[in-house]
Amino acid sequence: EAGVAQSPRYKIIEKRQSVAFWCNPISGHATLYWYQQILGQGPKLLIQFQNNGVVDDSQLPKDRFSAERLKGVDSTLKIQPAKLEDSAVYLCASSPLPSGSTDTQYFGPGTRLTVL
Amino acid sequence: AQKVTQAQTEISVVEKEDVTLDCVYETRDTTYYLFWYKQPPSGELVFLIRRNSFDEQNEISGRYSWNFQKSTSSFNFTITASQVVDSAVYFCALKGGNEKLTFGTGTRLTIIP
Numbered sequence: 001e002a003g004v005a006q007s008p009r010y011k012i013i014e015k016r017q018s019v020a021f022w023c024n025p026i027s028g029h030a031t032l033y034w035y036q037q038i039l040g041q042g043p044k045l046l047i048q049f050q051n052n053g054v055v056d057d058s059q060l061p062k063d064r065f066s067a068e069r070l071k072g073v074d075s076t077l078k079i080q081p082a083k084l085e086d087s088a089v090y091l092c093a094s095s096p097l098p099s100g101s102t103d104t105q106y107f108g109p110g111t112r113l114t115v116l
Numbered sequence: 117a118q119k120v121t122q123a124q125t126e127i128s129v130v131e132k133e134d135v136t137l138d139c140v141y142e143t144r145d146t147t148y149y150l151f152w153y154k155q156p157p158s159g160e161l162v163f164l165i166r167r168n169s170f171d172e173q174n175e176i177s178g179r180y181s182w183n184f185q186k187s188t189s190s191f192n193f194t195i196t197a198s199q200v201v202d203s204a205v206y207f208c209a210l211k212g213g214n215e216k217l218t219f220g221t222g223t224r225l226t227i228i229p
Binding site: 041043044048056091105108 | 120151153158159160161162163166207209216217218219220221222
């Protein structure tokens, strides 16, 4: 079974530029998550989707971050415009059961973003 | 609110030694789940174990074992006969009720050959 796929693996941009990350969850997984992991910290949830609907985006900085999960499969996370403090690893995860259940999340390899 | 504390920031041991990673949690939920993930240098978080709050049995999987004690709100992870491939950052995480999955700050484990 293929794992969670993410691209690109690395991205370097100047501040105020835009960037987008892509995630393909494990086939059949209903729930998809985006996390931000700042160096030396644990991952922090940004947004959670169940199928193509948003379940929780309370920690998403909506003035600059946006995410969508069209057709309930792939997802993209966008930052526009980027700030220096957005430098982090962005992890995508998926779980098979609907949100509200406590199911194991499986993570992708992440995208390491550096904002200069 | 829930919280996970991993007080050990970094640990280094010589290969073949045993090592225990500590995890202490806080939650008001009576039903909750605890997790351990491994993050090797490649960056991917690898799921190791999930334990629910009603199952206090210790678990062993090969060289890995986990000790869950509700009385002390701890869920410690022991690696027996450590190997260089065990070098990674290890995260403990907690999910209770309708809360988000909350991670600790991680413990960086270095196995010295």
